[in-house]
Every structure is written in structure tokens, then in C-alpha cells.
Amino acid sequence: MTTTTSPSAQLPKDQPRPGRPGGPRGLLAAIGGQNLSLVGALIAVVALFGTLNPNFVSWDNIQVIAEAVTISGLLAVVQTVVIICGGLDISVGSQAGLASVTSAMVFTSTGADPYLGIGAALAIGAAIGLFNGIVIIYGRVNPTIATLAGLAAYKGVAQLVSDGRAQGYVLGDPVFVFLSRGKIAGLPTMVWLLILTAAAVHALLTYTDIGRNIYAIGGNDTAARLAGINLNKYLISAYALSGTVAALAGVLLTARTGSGQPVSGSEGLELQSITAAALGGCVLKGGKGSIGGTLLAVALLGALQNGLTVQGINAFWQNVAQGALLVAAVIIQQRRNRERAVGLPA
Amino acid sequence: MTTTTSPSAQLPKDQPRPGRPGGPRGLLAAIGGQNLSLVGALIAVVALFGTLNPNFVSWDNIQVIAEAVTISGLLAVVQTVVIICGGLDISVGSQAGLASVTSAMVFTSTGADPYLGIGAALAIGAAIGLFNGIVIIYGRVNPTIATLAGLAAYKGVAQLVSDGRAQGYVLGDPVFVFLSRGKIAGLPTMVWLLILTAAAVHALLTYTDIGRNIYAIGGNDTAARLAGINLNKYLISAYALSGTVAALAGVLLTARTGSGQPVSGSEGLELQSITAAALGGCVLKGGKGSIGGTLLAVALLGALQNGLTVQGINAFWQNVAQGALLVAAVIIQQRRNRERAVGLPA
Amino acid sequence: MTAPEPSPAPPPGSSPGLSAEGVSKRFGTVQALKDVTLTFPPGQVTALMGENGAGKSTLLRILTGDHRPTEGRVLLDGQALDLNSPQDARRAGIRIIPQEPEIIPHVSVAENVYTGSLPRTGLRRLDRAELRRRITADLKHLGFDKVLDPDLLGSELTAAQRQLVEILRAMTGQVPPRAIAFDEPTSSLSEHEVEALFALIGRLRAEGIAVIYVSHRMKEIFQLADGIAVLRDGQVAGVVRAAATDESALVRLMVGRDLSSLFVRQQVATDRVVLDVKNLTTDDVSDISLRVNAGEVVALAGLIGAGRSELALALAGDAPIRSGTVELGGKALRLRDPRAAITAGIGLAPEERKAQALFLQRTIRDNTSLVSLGRLRRWRFVSHRQEKALAQEFADRLRVRAPSIEAEVRTLSGGNQQKVVLARWLARKPDLLILDEPTRGVDIGAKAEIYQIIADLAREGTAILVISSELPEVLGLADRIVVMQNGRTTGELTRDQATEEAILALAMADDLATGTTAHAPTGDTR
Amino acid sequence: STGQTSSGADASVAPVSGKISITYLQKQGDQQYFVDEAAEAKAKAAELGADLKVVNLGNDANKTVSEVQSAIAQKSNGLIIVVPDPAVGPQVVQTARDAKAALLTSDDQVCASGPSPAQCAASDLVPRIGFSGQQMGQQVGQRAAEEFKKAGWNPADTRIISGWKQDVTVCGDRVKAAKDAFDQAVPGVQNIDVATDNTPTGAQDKVAATITANPGVKHWVAWGCNDENVQGAVTALQNAGVSPNDIDGVGLGAYLACKDWASGKPSGMKAALFINGKDVGALAVQTMYDKLKNGKDFPKEAFAPTKMVDATTWQSAGVSCS
Numbered sequence A, B: 001m002t003t004t005t006s007p008s009a010q011l012p013k014d015q016p017r018p019g020r021p022g023g024p025r026g027l028l029a030a031i032g033g034q035n036l037s038l039v040g041a042l043i044a045v046v047a048l049f050g051t052l053n054p055n056f057v058s059w060d061n062i063q064v065i066a067e068a069v070t071i072s073g074l075l076a077v078v079q080t081v082v083i084i085c086g087g088l089d090i091s092v093g094s095q096a097g098l099a100s101v102t103s104a105m106v107f108t109s110t111g112a113d114p115y116l117g118i119g120a121a122l123a124i125g126a127a128i129g130l131f132n133g134i135v136i137i138y139g140r141v142n143p144t145i146a147t148l149a150g151l152a153a154y155k156g157v158a159q160l161v162s163d164g165r166a167q168g169y170v171l172g173d174p175v176f177v178f179l180s181r182g183k184i185a186g187l188p189t190m191v192w193l194l195i196l197t198a199a200a201v202h203a204l205l206t207y208t209d210i211g212r213n214i215y216a217i218g219g220n221d222t223a224a225r226l227a228g229i230n231l232n233k234y235l236i237s238a239y240a241l242s243g244t245v246a247a248l249a250g251v252l253l254t255a256r257t258g259s260g261q262p263v264s265g266s267e268g269l270e271l272q273s274i275t276a277a278a279l280g281g282c283v284l285k286g287g288k289g290s291i292g293g294t295l296l297a298v299a300l301l302g303a304l305q306n307g308l309t310v311q312g313i314n315a316f317w318q319n320v321a322q323g324a325l326l327v328a329a330v331i332i333q334q335r336r337n338r339e340r341a342v343g344l345p346a
Numbered sequence C: 001m002t003a004p005e006p007s008p009a010p011p012p013g014s015s016p017g018l019s020a021e022g023v024s025k026r027f028g029t030v031q032a033l034k035d036v037t038l039t040f041p042p043g044q045v046t047a048l049m050g051e052n053g054a055g056k057s058t059l060l061r062i063l064t065g066d067h068r069p070t071e072g073r074v075l076l077d078g079q080a081l082d083l084n085s086p087q088d089a090r091r092a093g094i095r096i097i098p099q100e101p102e103i104i105p106h107v108s109v110a111e112n113v114y115t116g117s118l119p120r121t122g123l124r125r126l127d128r129a130e131l132r133r134r135i136t137a138d139l140k141h142l143g144f145d146k147v148l149d150p151d152l153l154g155s156e157l158t159a160a161q162r163q164l165v166e167i168l169r170a171m172t173g174q175v176p177p178r179a180i181a182f183d184e185p186t187s188s189l190s191e192h193e194v195e196a197l198f199a200l201i202g203r204l205r206a207e208g209i210a211v212i213y214v215s216h217r218m219k220e221i222f223q224l225a226d227g228i229a230v231l232r233d234g235q236v237a238g239v240v241r242a243a244a245t246d247e248s249a250l251v252r253l254m255v256g257r258d259l260s261s262l263f264v265r266q267q268v269a270t271d272r273v274v275l276d277v278k279n280l281t282t283d284d285v286s287d288i289s290l291r292v293n294a295g296e297v298v299a300l301a302g303l304i305g306a307g308r309s310e311l312a313l314a315l316a317g318d319a320p321i322r323s324g325t326v327e328l329g330g331k332a333l334r335l336r337d338p339r340a341a342i343t344a345g346i347g348l349a350p351e352e353r354k355a356q357a358l359f360l361q362r363t364i365r366d367n368t369s370l371v372s373l374g375r376l377r378r379w380r381f382v383s384h385r386q387e388k389a390l391a392q393e394f395a396d397r398l399r400v401r402a403p404s405i406e407a408e409v410r411t412l413s414g415g416n417q418q419k420v421v422l423a424r425w426l427a428r429k430p431d432l433l434i435l436d437e438p439t440r441g442v443d444i445g446a447k448a449e450i451y452q453i454i455a456d457l458a459r460e461g462t463a464i465l466v467i468s469s470e471l472p473e474v475l476g477l478a479d480r481i482v483v484m485q486n487g488r489t490t491g492e493l494t495r496d497q498a499t500e501e502a503i504l505a506l507a508m509a510d511d512l513a514t515g516t517t518a519h520a521p522t523g524d525t526r
Numbered sequence D: 001s002t003g004q005t006s007s008g009a010d011a012s013v014a015p016v017s018g019k020i021s022i023t024y025l026q027k028q029g030d031q032q033y034f035v036d037e038a039a040e041a042k043a044k045a046a047e048l049g050a051d052l053k054v055v056n057l058g059n060d061a062n063k064t065v066s067e068v069q070s071a072i073a074q075k076s077n078g079l080i081i082v083v084p085d086p087a088v089g090p091q092v093v094q095t096a097r098d099a100k101a102a103l104l105t106s107d108d109q110v111c112a113s114g115p116s117p118a119q120c121a122a123s124d125l126v127p128r129i130g131f132s133g134q135q136m137g138q139q140v141g142q143r144a145a146e147e148f149k150k151a152g153w154n155p156a157d158t159r160i161i162s163g164w165k166q167d168v169t170v171c172g173d174r175v176k177a178a179k180d181a182f183d184q185a186v187p188g189v190q191n192i193d194v195a196t197d198n199t200p201t202g203a204q205d206k207v208a209a210t211i212t213a214n215p216g217v218k219h220w221v222a223w224g225c226n227d228e229n230v231q232g233a234v235t236a237l238q239n240a241g242v243s244p245n246d247i248d249g250v251g252l253g254a255y256l257a258c259k260d261w262a263s264g265k266p267s268g269m270k271a272a273l274f275i276n277g278k279d280v281g282a283l284a285v286q287t288m289y290d291k292l293k294n295g296k297d298f299p300k301e302a303f304a305p306t307k308m309v310d311a312t313t314w315q316s317a318g319v320s321c322s
């Protein structure tokens, strides 16, 4: 294996190296060690449920899974960015709910203009994200607390503007119908949105200096500051991005359910997105993580959930199975690292 | 009927300044800067709601508040310990739920023996905590993921053993009635339990070498290891403590509601306890925090919630107000630090 | 905010180079700098000296825009600069190699170096080919291409490599450097890198760059510096020409008194073997045999990456032992973890104080007492009074400069932090004390104190193993010197045999024999 | 301050002379049904000149106890409560009784002497205004059976989807009643329980997976704990290519079903049971007022009207669709 590690850092040795030579090793390196175990877990889950019920691996069901994970997947993608920066956004679910009612209400009150509805939702999302960032940076409020507060406050705002009711009905409009049921090249529109968003964010993180700066900020903010990176700009932008994509998720929520939902369907998304990001290899301290890993985790969790339902396993067993499989996936993945079992794992 | 006060109008405006030299500096130093702002916020909240409705400051209502925060307070106290170690326990709520049904079911099935019921619940709690610790340390699973998995899994187990229903009825038994409605020296039994637990943990953290080691582990685990601290023993113990106290909270849940509740009453406790700990000055990276601060935060959140309800503010505005006040409290507290507004605040 | 016009007395107005004018800085109640006016002329190396906590790093931080002065201003070639951020200073051509390297853990060395100004093509695409070209060229140019693999991740770097990354950062950049400050750059480098660094500094001087050099190593100062500025208690104690002064005069200027002698010469080594290592092999060192007797001071010498720190960690129970035996006081040890080592009577003050030893958010008292709590406690309750007394005693003996022992270690200067690390282990008085670079960043007065304490401990029968990259220290302290290279011992010298040349010859024994370079770049073995 | 409970009805509450203060404690107070209920209760209280405070209990049995105590500390004369879980009932009854406050429940039943209203002596049931979960389920099941027969489907190639959050007791009651009623009318149709989180998207995803597991099915019957479940199920079925003609969805609440109908397109949502929280809220406040002001005894149980509505009748029935 290798020579030594500096005592301060017992790291997993199989970090993907930037700029390593190609070949079959290049592919492996690109997937990365963490992701490799996720791929393994995913294959195991698919094989298991596919054997139990061949329909599980039908193209129809794969689309069902993809559609089911779209909303939480979008949030997981931006959560990944925020976590790499060293932050956390616990308010994504509430933001999605607020965006959902906004889109439906603006749609209804502007005489059924879908673009205005969607635009207003995205604008609100961006504004809230920006506000989160400003509260954190200039109010010096710890990101966890600030977005916890946002979790409550934005949910309250969504409930206030909607009076707690589902708002409007959008599935009379072709744009929303297209979002909800349309397909492009055989794949649901929603899934395309997830793919495009993920690809864009992946490119941003991997191929641009912006992305590299994001890793630098999360890895060591003093170093990043001394290197002249404008931390505040990046961090606020990360939260604004998170708000905007959360709003997109809210719009999809509206399209899927046909009406603006202040709470229903968006509650709990924060935990799901953080779970996916963490399982996908994000370190909550920041500086580490990848969109590929997060998407794999999203797929794994989605396949698991779908498979359990396909097998008709009841809600209680599903909870147990999900918890157990989550832990199992990580343990298996860590076994390969052969890290010394001392202290908290990263 | 509902007074829909704008949240910003209720901000505690008058934060006391930190202790300048002279005067009772010892006391001020003991309370600490962070806590001082919490005390200020608490005074502001009490003064505000007390003026609006004198009943708010009645002894009856104060007891109501104290009783209402007992369960989340207990969890916040242990969450503080876990966070100081550098970990996180997101499964406390599910553990409490499982303990709650365990206590009621064992109570019922052993022919109404309260001690067996309570003992079994505590034993289960300790075992689960231990298991969490072992999964984290020897499975090398990140504490956030491990306890997120526990959140799902233990909830599932609680639902499975109880079939998702409230179990048994314990308020025919004097021990449970004493826990639920009894008083000692004019103060509810439950509140005494919180006080005693908090005092014990505070003493542990502040006056013993065990506490020093806990702070050391969270502050710098490499240094702690090289200083000869058995990290694993401490971390596993912290999770075991967390599980045991969560089980105690579950027993109180049973006593309060009269039956074993698999989910209701324990869902969301993880977020509440983390919020309280973070607001009370715990740094999520570990190494910092105090029971005093956490308790103050628990009291502040409890007073706020009660006050908003007393004022008849509706659920939606309560959400908004809680979020806004949480952020406001931290901003005011940070204003004193005059930290440069660059990068993420600790 | 800048000082009100008209500016105070000596107008460095037109003097070329980098100047501080009437600079003061307060941290809460601590007055770190007071009315400092100094000029660092171009084409000269100006050494900045002073005791730990005198304000050197703070001054450098102000000059490089990382701190705003409470009063005063910074000038470059007579032009007042408005430095709001380190970036402003960078743009003005002012660079610093900070005392504590700041490394980004999960990205490569190359990205670490150019963070903030990564090469890019259209659409902000990162230009990886250019990045590689740059790092290869810069590494070669600075002479570090043998010791630093650009593909290593930040978290995999040794202390020396981290330092090199900081040096690379300062040397590169769009604007050519006009002034460069080195804040104790050699404290984690060994001779080999030091030579490369000195050559580099020589080149900088020749190019007309103003070099500020902070160090506690006298030898280096006289080797390098043209002028010497001394700070004491945050004020300028004097500015002298290097040629016109000597060591004792400097010391007097720094500490305000004479230091009789640095090293305590004594012969107290006994025949009682305390540490007996036989054929010890770990992942990093092989076949090490070593003895340290009671009262004996043994130094481990060697170049960077020789494996001395790894050996120390193995003896302290923190690296798995593959084969071989370790006996302490005649008893075979099973070194499962550091706890076992400490219980057996081994203490290690590790080399990287921030990463491996300190609890920055905790007080000096807390940090000092940590491994002595066992004897300060009763029923597991720590006696606050005894604890305070203990911490105060060592803070005083090591002259830790802080408002009180209740100050958070985070707020201390680098040297004072190092003293706290030493205090922790000196307070415990183990049978075998391993000190890895004990005087890294420590000022000369405190060094003398540390040497005195080492001598005292030796006289009380403690066996002491010192790892040091400072040859004068090795020569001055040790009764016996063991030299290592590539994870093996290559020789042993008694005090009488030891000279710098003899040590270096052993440290490079393999290379001399085979004619290869001193060390292969790390990382490509994996 | 202990003492076992004995009787549900409470005679010890004295009429109030001054201004009457009532606290209305609701589970899931942020859901549309309960929002409506609260709004109407407030309107009624304003009309009667009483002071009304509405408290949201969420799904939290523990918070229920806290809020009851708090209301009593605030000197409320009467409490109207919708409990998140009937098991917490005895504790609530005891607390109210100790404080001599009048207690009325709405929507869900509460037993004074034990956790389960189903096994409660009639005299121990706390007076209640509301709908009967059992009855609601029954109506849903019957209507679904009617639609099934009307469509002339074959039980063998039909499946029933029952969607509900499985740890919510009242949901289980509703669904069970629907199953029983349907089975009585049309025996032999296989039922599939789908564990949802009671949200439309949650239900949609779970039902979509269920469809995967049952590829040969031609016709689907869908019901659930609320409109969200049924709407989610219907959407999933339609997205899977099942024609609205092959779906027999019967909602519960009608607040989401009405949106489908308002769009004018064919929908698998064939009918929905309209339950109007407004009626319950107003009736509960009136009943409490009469008790506190005039000493008029609570009725043991009073039902607000429910009505089965469909695409043609919902508007005339007064379903408001926001």
C-alpha cells in the first residue's frame, strides 16, 4: 500500500486524485472509492429486489423511481454544494413549500400564466436563499441555527400566504402538465431537470475554478481567505443557489400534485437531502463531497424505498430496513478503508 | 381574536452589555458571555409576555413551562454532551419513543410492575446508545449518518413492537402518577428529574477529569488520543448516556400521556434538542458548550412557545415568530463579539 | 482606520521599501503592538526578532493586510496603502509565509498553491494542463521538486511539506513580489530544505525584494540578515546592522538582560537502562534498536522524512508495532495505544502543536493539566486549587506570555503555544520523555529555560529522547546522538564524536553510498 | 392531587358569570380541515362574545398535555380538544377535572378511563362533536362499492389500494371501516395496504411502486385516510397509463378532489366524502358556550353532517376550493 500518514490525519488512502492518468484506472479513479461501494450497494439492492420481483427492473419502474427521487435529488444536489462550502441548509424543505404555494397562487392570480408562476417561485427561492446567506454571514448566525430558524419561519410564511390550504389547480395548464407528466426522449421531464441540474452543478464543481474555490473554502476557510477568495460572495451564492433549486423543487411539487402545497410533500426533505449528501461522501465539516456520490446515494435510497414498497413491506419494517441498510452500506464501504477504529470517523 | 403581531416587533431589544471590569465580575464570568445574552433574551421574553398577560408569570404557568420543556430539556442536556465530544445523536427522539412503548408494554405484561417497566425502558435505552456508539466507532460510520439511520430504524422497531398504536395505560399506577402529576417541594417531579440530571451532567463536565477529557476529545481528537485519553471508551459512553437519558425521557412521555407512545410526542425531539444545544453555545464541531447555556436555551425556547400560545398567536405566526426570534437572539448575541463578517461563523 | 494627519515624527515618507508607521494593535485588553515605526528596505534581508509574544507575527499580519491596525498605517515606497484584506497586500506585491501553514485538506498540492488564482480558460474552466505546467515549473524553479509531489492531497502532507506549500504560494502570483515576510519558516524544515530556502532568499535579495525574516535561531540571523529590528513588548527596542552586533548584544536587546549560557553542560547519565528498543519495525521505520539510560539525553537527528517522528509516535503507542520489542525499566511493554504508553511512563510532546497537542479553545490551565489530572483529582473531581498552582508554576517557569493562565490558547503567540505543550509533559514528569522539536518557534530566553528544565529532569533520573532538526541544539543538548535515515538508524555518535559534519554524513549515508538524492518524493509509492 | 377517573360527563363545572374563555386545542392544526374548523370556531365565538384561543398540537401527545396544562394555567373555563392520539385522553380528562374546567372533544373520541375509546364504557366517553371515523370509512367503502358495481368490473382483475400513514390510529380506523363496508357489498376484491406519509407526493411514489408490483391488474379502487392519499394514488395510476375509467377513487375531505373536478377533465377520482370542519368548529363552540353560560348539559355525541359529493354535486354541496 503506502508509506506513512502524518499523524494528524489518518485519511482514507483512496482519494480520487485530480489530474491522474487515464486508462481503466482512470475510470475507477473517477468513480472514486466511496462511490464504488455505493455502486456495489446499488447493484446489490437492484439484484435483490429484481430477483424477488422482475418488474422491479422494468423500464417503467425505473422511471417511477427516478421520478420519485427527483425532488429530493434536486435538494440533495444543492445540499452537497452547501455542505462542501462547510455550511448546511436545513430550510430547503420549507423553501420548497413556500415556492410551491407561490407558483400556484401567482399562476392563479395572473390568469393562468405558468411562466409568471414559475418565475415568481424561483425569484422567491433565490431571494430567500440570499437572505439566508446574509443572515449567516452578516448576522454571524451559525448556518445550522439560521436555517433551522428558516425551517420554521418559511414554513410559517407558506402557511400564512396559503392559509394552510392547498392552493389553485395547475394541471389544466400544458406547461405544468408537461412538467408533471411530459417526457423527452422517453424520460420524464422532471428527471431531465434533475439530470441537467446535477450535470451543471457537477461541471461547476469539477471543471471550473469556482468549484475549486468552493472546495477550498470548505476545506480551510482561512487558507481560502488568505488566497483572496471572496468567501462571503461564494457562501451567499451557495445559499442563493440552494434557495433557487429548492424553489424549482417546489414548482415540481406543484406540478406533481396539481396544486400549491404549503407543507405537505415538502416536510422532511431537509433530512432526506442531508442523508443523501452524507451517504454520498460529503463530510459535514466541509471541503469534501461530489455530485456523483450524492446522486448514487439518491438512487440507492430511492431504489431501496421503491423496492420495499414493491415487496409490500409495511411502513414499520421499511423504517427498520432503511436504517439498517444505510448503516450497512457505510460499514461495508468503510471496511475497505481499514482505518484504525479510534475516535469518531470523519 | 388572534393578535397577529409582526414578529419583528417582539424582538428583545435590550440586551445587557457584557461584564465590564468592576462590580460582581465573578458572577458575570461564571455565567459567561454567550449565556449572558440568553439571560437577556429570556428576561426580554418574560417581560414582554408578562406585560401582555400577567398570567404568564404566574407560578402555575411557570410550572407549566418547566414541565413542558422537561422532555426536550433532558434530551438537550445529553445532546450537549454528545456534541461537545464532536458527535451528534439524531436518534434520541426515536429512542425515547421506543423506550416509551417498552415501559408501557413491560409494565402491562408484568402485571403492572412500574419498576420493571421503567427498568426495562432504561436498559433498552442504554443498550441502544451503546449500539449506536459501537456502530460509529467500530463500524466507522459517521455519527450523523449512523444516528440518522437510527432515527428511522428505532422508530420502526417501536412501531413494530407496538403495531403503531399507543400501548397500555399506566396512570392507574401510583409510581407513574407520581412521575406524571406528583410534586416534591412544590415542584413537579418531572422538573426535579430534569434539574437533577442537568446538575449531575454539569458537575461531570465541569468538575471532573472525565468532563475535561470530553472537552478535549471534541476539541482536538488527535491531541486527545496522544494525551492518552481512551477516545472509544468516552465516545461510546457518551452515546450510552444519551440513550439512557433518552429512555428516561421516554418513560416520562409514558407517564405524561398515560400510555406508551411509539412516535407521537417523540418525533422532532432530535431537532429540538440540537436547536437548544446550538443556541446554548455548543459548537457543532465539538469541544465547546455548557449545560448552563443549553438549559437557558431550553428555557428561552419554552417560554417563547408558551408565551406565543398564551397570546393566542396562531400556528402559522408561531412558526414565523419562532424562526425570527431564534435568529434575532443569535444576531444580538453576535453583535457583542464584533467578529469580522467574513466566512461562516463558528 | 488610518492615523489622523499630520503623521507622527520620523517621516519614512520617501524611503523605499515596506514601512510601518506608528502602528498599534490591541486585542481586547492585550496591547500587542504600540507605536511601531519600522522600514524594511528593498534588496535587504531584515530580521525581525523578539521574544515570544513580542508582536512579530502581529506586525507581519498588519503589513500583509490580515489585521487592521488600531492606529498607524502601512507604506510601500512611501505610498500609504489601504490594506483591507490579504488580497490587497498580495496585489501590492506584499507576501507572507505565515507561522502556521494553512492547508486545504482535500485538494491537491497544486491547487493548494494557486488557490484564488487558478489558471482558467473561457467560461471559467479550470485549465488543468496549465496548472500542472505551472506547478512543475515553480517546483523546479524553487528547488522543491524532489520533496513535494504536486498530486499529494493537502491532508497527506508532512509539516515540512506544508511549509513548502506556503513558500510556493508566496513566490507565485500575477504581481511579482516586492516584499516577502517569512514568519519562522525554518521551524519545521530540516537542513536540506533550509539550504534551498536560504539560496532562495539570497536570490530574492539580489532581485531587489524587501525580505523580512522572523526567526529565533541566531545562527540563521547572522547568516542571512543585513539589518535586525528587535521588538520588545510590542515596541521597537532597536534597529541594528547585523555586521555591527553580536549574539549577546541581541539577546540583551530582546530580553532586556543577559543570558549567561544557553546549554547546561552536565554529566548525570547513569547506567540504568530506562528505554530499551530492540529491532522495532513499524509501517514507517524498520529494525530500530535504541537505548536511553536514566539521566541521559539522547538526540535523534536526521533529515526530513527520516522517520524520527514516526519512531516517536510508535514509542508513544500511536503507531502499530509490527515486530520488535520495547522495554521500559526492564519491563516489556505492549504499546496498544498512547494510553498504554503514558501509563507505562512514556511521555511525548509531539511535533505539530496545533494538530497533535493543543486544545485551542481551552485555557492554558486546562491544556497544561490534561495529562496530570490523575494526580490532581480526588474521586474524579479535579482540585481546582492544585490545578491552578501546577499550571501557574510551569507557565511561570517557561515564561508563557499571556494575560493569565485562564487565557484561551488560541490567543497565544506561536512560541507561547509551544511552551504550553511542553508544560503539559514537563508537569507530568514521565520516566521517558520524548520531545519532538521541543523548541520549535520558541524564543531564546525560553529556550534556555527549556534546556535548563531538560537538564533538571535528567538530573532527577528521567530518560530523555529529543528529536531536533536544529543541529546546534542537538550538539548542545545530547549526551549521545542517534542518526536516522529512511526509517533506519545509520549511526550513533557520542558527545565527543559529534560535529555537524559527522551528523550530516550519517544522515545522508545511503545517498553518499549510492549517489542518489536525499529523498524520493513521497506519494508515488502508493 | 391524584384520583382515578370514573365518569366522562362532568357535573362539577359551575356556570360562568363573566366573560367566557374557551381554548380549542387541535391536532394537526396546520391542515386545511382543522384550519377551517378553527376559523369557524373563532367566528362563532366572536358572535357569542366569548374569548377563544386556538392551539395547534401537531401530532404530539406530549405537547397535548403541556398545552392543556397551559390553558388551565391561563384560566380557561372550557376546553375543546381534538387529541392527536386517543391514548392521551385520560390524562387530559384528569387535568381538566382537577381544574374544574369543562371538557368537550371534537372530531376524535376520547375515553376518560382508558386509552382506547373503542373499549370504553359508554359513560366514560367524553362528550364529542364531530364525525365518526368508522362512519366516514363506511360511507367511503359503500360509495366505492357502488362505483365498482356500476362499472361492472370483475373482482379478479381489480385491486384496492388503501393508503394511509400507518402509525396514525384514526387513519387505520377509517380505512378498516371502508374495507369492511366494501367487502360486505362486493366480496372478494383483493386489498393492498400502502404505507404512505399522508402527503400527495408520498402517496404517489408509494402507489407507483405498488403498481409495479401488480402488473396484471386492470381496474383499481383507491381510498385512504384523506384526500391526499387518494389523489396521490389516482395520479400515480393515471401516470402509469391507467385510464380514469378504470379507476374508482373515493376521497375523504373533498378539498383536493374538488380541484380535479373543477378542471373539467375526466378523473379517476369518482367521489369524495365532504366533511366540513366548519360545521364542527361552530357546533363545538356553541355547545361549550351553552354549557358554560347556561349550564346546559353536553350531549353525549353530536354529529355534523357529512356528504358524499362527486364531480357534479360538489359545488352545490358547498365545497370551497381554494
Ligand SMILES: Nc1ncnc2c1ncn2[C@@H]1O[C@H](COP(=O)(O)OP(=O)(O)OP(=O)(O)O)[C@@H](O)[C@H]1O
Residues within 6 Å of the ligand: C027, C028, C030, C031, C032, C050, C051, C052, C053, C054, C055, C056, C057, C058, C059, C099, C401, C402, C410, C411, C412, C413, C414, C415, C416, C441, C443
Ligand atoms: N487573536 C488574538 N487575540 C488575542 N490576543 C492575541 C491574538 N493574536 C495575538 N495576540 C497576542 O498578541 C501578542 C503578540 O503576538 P504575536 O503572535 O504577534 O507574537 P510573536 O512575536 O509572533 O511571538 P512568537 O515568537 O511566539 O510567534 C501576544 O501577547 C498574543 O497573545
Ligand SMILES: Nc1ncnc2c1ncn2[C@@H]1O[C@H](COP(=O)(O)OP(=O)(O)OP(=O)(O)O)[C@@H](O)[C@H]1O
Residues within 6 Å of the ligand: A003, A004, A005, A006, A007, C155, C156, C157, C158, C159, C160, C188, C189, C190, C284, C302, C303, C304, C305, C306, C307, C308, C309, C310, C311, C351, C469, C522, C523
Ligand atoms: N502524510 C504523509 N503522506 C505520505 N508520506 C508521509 C506522510 N507523512 C510522512 N510521510 C513519510 O513518512 C516518513 C517519515 O516521516 P517523518 O515526518 O516521521 O520524518 P521525520 O524524521 O520526523 O522528519 P521531520 O524532520 O520532518 O520531523 C517519510 O518517508 C515521509 O515521507
Ligand SMILES: [Mg+2]
Residues within 6 Å of the ligand: C056, C057, C058, C099, C183, C413, C414, C415
Ligand atoms: Mg509569531
Ligand SMILES: [Mg+2]
Residues within 6 Å of the ligand: C308, C309, C310, C351
Ligand atoms: Mg518529524
